Amino acid sequence: MEKPGLRKSLWQIGTWLTNILATGLALLWSVPVIWALVASFRPASDALSRGDVWFSDTLTLENYLHAWSMAPFGRYYINTILVVLTILVVQLVTIVLAGFAFANYQFFGKGWIFFFVLLQMMIPTSALLAPNFSTIRTLGIFDTRLAIAIPYFGSAFGTFLMRQAFISVPRDLVDAGVIDGCSWWQLIFHVYLPPSIPSLVAFGLSSATWHWNEFLWPLIITNSDKSRPLTAGLVRFTQLGEIGAQWSLLTAATLMVAAPLFIVFLIFQRRFIQSFVHSGLK
């Protein structure tokens, strides 16, 4: 504190080091996808080989066109977006309510109920295929987007996450809210939710990513293009067991499928803006 000038320059050096470290790691982490991006513009007829794994002489869009023509991707995009949004909206309601109940109330058997919620996270998905299929059949909604979404309307993971976020809210705030006469839903909206938005966003990103990329369950529970998601198109390029890998085609299809998520992430990551670093440690 006695030499603010020195301290300031030290701080600047620290910032620079942080920047260098961040840039280095970010590049390192991105190499696979940068390669995939480059490879997706490589003509399929140009074999990758030693000393020639990046750009070839020509750039081409043929891989994207080829991949696009292999399946009705336009319809798949719509289906995936609808399924993911449906799941997300319902989940946000259920996990907020469940997380609120576990964080705010004491009730009989709470420990056990929470235990069973956690238990649900641990059952291997392969063990759930047949029972879920059976339920969908009983409901008579086979081969619909709803059938893909319904098993995920509750989320143990999300409930757990929201409970963790809600119990971090200082008790004083909750008590103040109660004294002010907040109803339970006002408590949720005015006391619990505002500080938990980043957790909700984190959950939303993870849920969207997960359901965007799921393929086995949708493949089993739908059988026509009218209800199938993007992964039904992608799996067309990832399971070519009879032949060697078609790198350019696979990378093009992968990036095509993943691109919307990249954009969504860039939009929503703004929710993770911390201010204390600047306000607290200038």
Add this chain to the structure above:
Amino acid sequence: MNIARFREPTFIGWGNYVKLFSDPYFIQVIKNTLVYVLGTVPISIILGFLFALLVNRKVRGIGFFRLAFFHPMVLPMVSAATIWLFLFTPDYGLFNTALRFLGYTGPENWTGNPNLALLSVIIVAIWKNSGYYMVFYLAGLQNLPEDVFEAAALDGANSWQTLWKITFPMLRRTTLFITIVAFIDSFRTVDHIFVLTSGGPSRASTVLLFDLWLERFEYQNIGSSAAITVIFVIVLLAFTVTNFITSERKEA
């Protein structure tokens, strides 16, 4: 498949468990799983925390840094693993080229070498998951009350002290959450193993869920697969519940 002809259900009590634990393969699977979990969970969490600190700033373009760390999570695992298969190619694969540049002279056949196969799937898992945990740490950081940091700054704490004495302890709940999630994830992801090594060579990279899948869909042995499922759930529960109880007790 339910092999009606050959596997009529009969009561064999603990038979399936006894058989499993006297099978040297299963012991190897348990060992592999242990290595895999210990290899992925702590490193991914530490990296996730580090990434979160690095990108928890209000700087222009920080979104792209966040994307750089998070995007592997967004990629479908099957595609990501196939891309890595290329990176692992001996001789001209990028991973080996980079390692050689750093002075590495060891074996380059990552997925076919019994000593490296498990490591190669661990590397891919860490690459894929660290950014995922970063997101939860970012959310946790956002939840921290600012006044504590202001107070610390007034007390003259440097950023290193703030980090270890204040930030990290206050993220305890987030860390508990991430640890449990990372632990469960490390048991539940197998797609990359299918693509990269098929559990081989000679089962050197077969972990519990992969084994479960083999028993259920490849060997179609419903008895064994049920027993493995139970073991699987018990292990995860034991970890979660213990972790939970020890960590939440402090708050009571």
Add this chain to the structure above:
Amino acid sequence: MKKKFLYQIFALLLILGLLAGACAPAKEPVQEKPAQAEPTVAEEAAPTAEAEGEQAEEPAMEPVTIQVFYPVAVDAPIAEILKGYIEDFQAEYPYITVEPVFSGGYGDVQTAIQTTIDGGGEPPALAVMLATALYDLINADYIVPLDGYIAGMEDGDAYLADFLPAFLDNSYYDDQLWSIPFQRSAVVMYYNVDKFAEAGLEPPTSWQTWAEAAQQLTTKEGDATNWGLQFPSGWPYWLFQPLAIGSGQNILEDDCTVVFDDPAVIEAVQFYIDLSAVYGAMPPGVQSVWPTATTDFASGSTAMITHSSGSLTGILDQAEFEVGVMPYPGKQEGTYASVPGGGNFYIMKGAPQEKQDAAWLFVEFLSRPEYVADYSINTGYIANRASAYDTEAMQAYTAEVPQALATRDALQYAGAELATQNLGQVRGIFHDYLQRAYNGEMSAADAMAAAQAEADTALADFCP
């Protein structure tokens, strides 16, 4: 309090665990033959299974809709192709509607069908699954024998005789026919004709000349090596089988007998090892290079690879040299070997009779030479019937791509693909020990002896 809670949880789990284990099926063999095809099936099927497709069907036929589950394992627009065939088929059989359902890879098709049946649903009438899945499907009671339909045909014997014999190897069990070949491939050896010519080499005719050629074509380029041969072994039984067959002993005799510890098989394992250890002609140990081998070959770096015939189209597309295709050379001079692979049509038992019958008509339709030829030309699979090669389209195609004939010709040296009772486990055991031998963790003889012993145990429950 907390501690007690913990104990309660474990007590509960232990009880659950015991219950799950207790009610789990054990491997108790029930010794009975699969139900004989009921003769009524044949008689019922016969009237609809008339071979003369040109004639209009009886107008009174009830409309029927069938589903076909199929995988895509090659880079070809299978969905489009099938759609075209289905339109032709429906024009001929207006009362039948065929719904093709793409279900992922081969494994996904089986998982989807299994889930459907376990979940109480009606399976598709027709599915394309691996030819080697035969015994698993029979044991699970998922499929029906097809003899009735063959008997109902005008000339059923001629129909069957027209299929390349190697492709019917995995269709029979218990003197009954259970599947019809559809998208089939074979293991072949690709070689760079230009490199062979430059080095003054002839295509190999025995292990000896093969290994020597590979050795001679292995060249150093700075630190890097251009290998003479690449032999993928991440999922090794398939590409290994032609080595064993070429050595004089296939690794299986029938659904209950595997032959892993025969001296000829051990010699074949040793040959793989020697290719790197003695000849230095390929990288040592297990090579998980299935996806990269084709590009290494096509870019001209590797002189020879062993791979699926299905890769031919992709390789021809990329290679800027003349591509040679042949079966593996055998151990003895002038002998060769190969092994078939790929998927067959299966008719599912859980579908109602009229759907099964309609499914058969579709199978029969797709077996017509012109469709077999067309499918082969558009997908790279081997045309599976002899008559397909006489069609004009195929003649034109093979004139342009003579390698397509070489893949067919390789099949005359083919032995049966590994298909046994309890296949997953037997194959797992074989992979395990074969890779141990490849990686030098065990000697070839020890590894194969151990594999034999374990496989015999795995088969014992299934083979009374």
